[in-house]
Amino acid sequence: MVNYVIRRLLLVPLILFGVTVLIFGMLQFLTPVERSALYVRDIPKNERALEGVIKQYGLDQPIPVQYWKWLVGTRDPHTGEIRGGILRGDFGYSRTASEPVADLIKRRFPATLELALWAVLPVVSGGVILGVIAAVNHNKPIDHIARIFAIVGWSFPDFVFGLLVLMFFYADLKWLPPGRVSDWANQVIMSPEFHNYTKLITLDALLNLRLDIFWDAVRHLILPVVTLSYLWWALQMRVTRSSMLETLRQDYITTARSKGLAEKVVIMRHALPNALMPVVTLGGSTVVGLLGGVVIVETVFDYHGMGLAFAAAAVQLDVITVLAFTLLNSLIMVVAYVIVDVLYAYIDPRVRLD
């Protein structure tokens, strides 16, 4: 098991190397002039000065040399200051956000993380748990209801669904607001008495014992979380249900019952671990899907996270920002799939050995 995990972890840098090569390759489709934006905030209108920047940062040098410099950065010959270098965390300057991409990510990432973490809740409870309940009550009313909800979620595009719930719960009923927090709450959060331990507002509010702020943040989260997670819990529920139905037909389930085990034990101990394999597989895709989903959901609900910044950058062809986000998303995806692989091994002893 430990060997297996170490082998998987050793693959991570290799995959990330591949990802950087790909992304760098994409960068090469840009002209040196465009690429110089990695290093300067305002592209000089003067062509001479531009040439100087290109020369200075070696944007006309052989591609492997440039790749190396892209990774570790270049030293400014005048000031001795190192600039760029994604390994140093310097992804360049975001034109659309008017700040370095690294700062943009630092500022926006917690909001998106908070949204995504809350979205895991319905995916697990609505997807996995409901899937098991539906399978155990095969063809009974609860199974039919779960399936109807799943089909609706599965076939509704998230931007349509998001707009509908926004119209209904915000515009008509005025129950749930868009944005991340209300203005009054924002003032409290900005005030020095409020400690931002994690930058996740719901968690910080609890740590500060401010239930009013927690409730305000939750109210803002409900619509985006529901929109973001609906498709994925619907998919999870379908996968869990069919996988569980399949598992319950296996011989070893009859064996377990023939031992006199209670049905609850048969389902939780004997069937569920076996049924979880495809669920875990889909878990990896769910992370990827949620990352894609935040772009739309944050835009629809004016939720200030990474997705919204990403959408703005993409619309204005802010290549530097888009590439940095792509790299970050790849990193998250690679980590997610490593977790999936480790979970496989944890659940199924047969995986651990090969």
Add this chain to the structure above:
Amino acid sequence: MSAYEAQSSSEHLLEVKNLTTRFYTEDGVVYAVNGISYTMDEGDTLGVVGESGCGKSVHALSMMRLIPIPPGKIEAGEVLLRGRDLLKLSEEEMRHVRGAQLAMIFQDPMTSLNPVLTVGFQIMEALKLHQGMSDHEARARATELLEMVGIPEASLRLDDYPHQFSGGMRQRAMIAMGLSCNPMILIADEPTTALDVTIQAQIMDLVKRLRDKLGMAIIWITHDLGVVAGLAQRVNVMYAGSLIETGPVKEIYGNPHHPYTAGLLGSLPRPDDPPGTKLFSIKGEPPDLLGLPKGCPFAPRCTYAVERCFHEAPTLEPTEPGHLVACWEKERVEKIQ
């Protein structure tokens, strides 16, 4: 009920009366088990033979109350284990019978052990459940059981997963699991069918040895007549969900009265047949259990069938003591045999 009657009803270890199981599927009603009755006593070994789909396994699963409901339904009958009707127990009471008094092992050892749990855990589970053993006690007993079924280095193998066991070892582990709580009856549903011939012989020897040592009764379900001959004292022959002949193994093999039993035995190859001898086979197919023919289910394939066989289903009638046959023409069959 008088004291005598109370005793007489509990005098057999197992008494199956008119057991009837049907499956209500989308295609129609499947008549899987049609009113079978028999008895078993302590230490008996009963062979149940018949073709695939004749209801052998469903009859066993019905006794264990493990058929899926729906679509399955036990329509009628009684399964008296020491006089207690299992079909009338609550699910909770039945759970204490399963694995403890009535244990079952299955055909395919490759699929009947849970791949994600260790073999030891799966054996210890029943011990902890039925005998209230602690982890420590259960582990010691599981080691003993694995040693008893002939798995070397048993205490180490407890922590192995099923995929680390060979097919024969898995079936041994299944047998250890079945015997773990000293059941009164072990139901073995074709436990050697999926194994190599050499391994089959080993498993058979093991079961015989354990039976002599532990004295449990065995219901051995198989389509292999040779297996039954070497193991059982009595044989039940099933056809299309009905019990058509039952008797001591010597009687059934030496003096079959039902044309189907005679046909089955006739289709066995004999070592003294000259080379090139064609194997005998019973003409036709077993009936579709979706719509059983009226009368004797074997009549359409039977060379002895007369007019009556197609209208009226025969009931089990004794021919010799302990030998019962469901056939209208049994005298004629006997003469020709």
